[in-house]
Amino acid sequence: MPAVENINGQAITLAMKHKDKRNPKDWKGFKFAVPFDYSMHNYLLRYYLAEAGLDPDRDVQIRSVPPPEMVANMRADNIDGFLAPDPVNQRAVYDGVGFIHILSKEIWSGHPCCAFAASKEFVTQNPNSYKALLKAVLDATAYARKAENRKEIAAAIAPTNYLNQPLTVVEQVLTGTYADGLGGIKKDPQRIDFDPFPYQSFAIWILTQMKRWGQIKGDVDYNKIAKDVFLATDATRLMKEVGMQPPATLDKKFSVMGKPFDPKKPEEYLNSFAISRTKG
Template sequence: MSHLPDDTSSSAYEPYNAERPLLMRCACGQDHAPNQHIQVASSVEEAGRQFMEAALVKALFPVDGVRRGFLKAVGANTARAAIASVLPLGALQAMAQDKGALEKKDLKVGFIAITCASPLIMAEPLGFYKKEGLNVQLNKTAGWALIRDKMINKEHDASHFLSPMPLAMSMGLGSTQMPMNVASIQNTNGQAITLHVKHKDKRDPKSWKGFKFAVPFEYSMHNFLLRYYLAENGLNPDTDVQIRVTPPPEMVANLRAGNIDGFLGPDPFNQRAVYDEVGFIHILSKEIWDGHPCCAFGVSDAFIQQNPNTFAALYRSVLTASFMASQAKDRELIARVIAPTQYLNQPEAVLMQVLTGKFADGLGNIKNVPDRANFDPIPWQSMAVWMLTQMKRWGYIKGDVNYKQIAEKVFLLTEAKKQMALVGFKPPEGAYKKFKVMGKEFDPAKPDDYVKSFAISKMG
C-alpha cells in the first residue's frame, strides 16, 4: 500500500502569526485573499471564525504598512477585542443580510464526492453558509446524469457541475434545454490520466490502440482533455480506443477488475488507485493544460431571477471558501474537513496527497507538485469558448456556433467580479484570458479557425 510521504506532516504547516500582514497570493496570482492566518485548528468552526476576523482586519486596514503597524503596536488579542467591540462578527453577518433580505434560507445543493467540490463542501462545516444566513443541505449524488436531472427537476437549488454541463444544458445537448449559469469555477487542474499497473511499460500513448478508457461524463473536461491528448499523440479517440462514461466512485473498481485500461478522472480516485496498488499516475491533467477548469458551481436562470439575494449570499459563501481553498497552507485542514463519510468518505492520507501535491505516483516516485489541484474561482469566458470548440470538434454540436454569445450568457464573469468585490477581494481584469493547451495557444477571438486547425477531429 502506498502511503503519504513522511515529510507531509502537520509540523510543516505554517501557524498563524497575527503580527504578519494578512495578505495572501490567491490562485489567480494576486495578493488579495485575506486568509493567511488559518491554522490547523481543532475546531472547524474556530477556523471559519478566524478567517472572518482576518477578512475584517484587512477591510478595516487595507494598507499593508498601516495594518502591520497596528497589529504590532497593540498585539493580536487587543486588536481582536477592539475590532469586536466596534463590529462583532454577529454584526458582520447582519451586514450580509442588509445586502438584501434572503428570499429563501433553506437550500439543497448537490455534489459529487470528489476533491473538485472542496469549496462547496467545506463551506458547510467551516460555517461560511451560516455566516450568510443560509441553511444549506449538501446532497451527495451518485453521478453526473443524476446531478443534471435533479437540477432540471428542481430537486436541487444549486449544484456542483462539470464546467461544460451548464453550457450543454443551456443548449439542450443530451437533455431537456434549461438555461443554466456557471457562477464560479470550483477547481482548476486536479485530474490525471491513471493507467492499470499492468501497463507500466506502455508510457507512450501511441501504444494505447485498443485501450478502454473511462471518463465521468460526455460533457466534461475529462472527456475533452483525454480526446485532445490522444489526438495530439496520433490516436483517433473515436476509432482507436474506447471511451466509456463511468461514475467517478466506480473508476477504481473498474480498473481493478480489468474492465478498463485507464481513466482520465477526478481526484481523489487517481490517488486512490495508487493507494490501492491497482494503478499509477501517467500524467497530471495540468501537464495537458496548466490551470484548466474542471468543475463549477452553478444555478439556473430561474433561481437567480426568483432569489437574487439568496443567490448572492450563496455565491459569497462559495467564493470565500474558494479563496481559502486556493491557499496551499490551508490544504491539510481542508483534507480533514472533507474526508468524513457524509462528504468524500476517503482516507485522509489520500486527500492529503492530492491537496498538498506531495504524492506517490505508483511508479516508485514521490512527486512534489503544489498546484496539482487548485481553486481559482474565476469563470473566464475564454474557457467556455474553448469547451464549445471541443464540442464542435467532436460532433456534439452541429452547425454554426455563436461562441461569444453562449459563453457570456452562461459564464457569469460580471457577477463574479461584483461578488468578489463585496467580500473584499480584488477582481481580475478582462474576460477572455489566453492560455495554452499542450503548447498550442488558444485565441478565443478565432474559435472557428481553432476548430479547423486540428488534424484529427470529426470536422475533417
C-alpha cells in the same frame, strides 16, 4: 455558471499492467473511463489522445463511469485507464491498482474543473439565495487557495459523510506531495488549485471541443453563449464584496499542450486539428 470551484485537479491514471506503456501511441484498443461525455475530463482526454495521433472514437473506447466506481472497474480489468477528478486518481495509487500517468495540468495548466452552476430560473427567482451561495463558493476558494489551509481542508472533507477517502489520499492531492504509483514521490503544489473566475475564453475553448467531436453542429455564436453561461459580471461584483481582486480581463490567455488558444478565432483553432469529427 458564475464560478469555477477548482482548477487542475485531474489526472490520467493507467492500470498497473500498463506501466511500460507510457507512450499514448501504444494505447490503441484501450478502454478509458471519464465521468461524463460533456465534461472537461472527456475533452482533455480526447485532446491528449488526438495529439498522439489516436482517434478517440475509433482507436480507443471512451465510456462514462461514475468516478466512485472507476477504481473498482480498473481492479476488475474492465478499463485500462481513466481521466478523472481527484481524489480518484490517488485512490487508485493507494489501492495499488493504478499509477498516475500525467496530471491534467500537464495538458492545460490552470484548466477549469468542477464548477458552481445554477439554472436561469433559480438565479432570477431566488436572487438572495443565489448571491449567498455564490459568495460562499468564492469565499471557500479564497481559503482553499492558501497552501497553509490545505491539510485542515483535507481533514474536514475526507470522512465518510463527504469524500469517504483515507486522509492520506486527500492530503496528497491537496498538498501536491504524492506517490505516483511507480515508486516515486512527486511534488507539485498546483496539482489542484483554486481560482473561481469564470473566464469566457474557457467557455469558448469548451465549445470548440464540443464542435470538434460532433456534440454540436452548424454555426456557433461562441461569444454570446460564453457570455450567457459564464456569468463573469456576477463573479466580478461579488469577488469585490468578499475582499477578492477580480481579473481585469474576461479572456485569460492559455495554451493546451503547447498550442496557444485565441478566443477571438475559435473556428480557425477548430480547423487546425488533424483529427476532428468536423472533418469526417
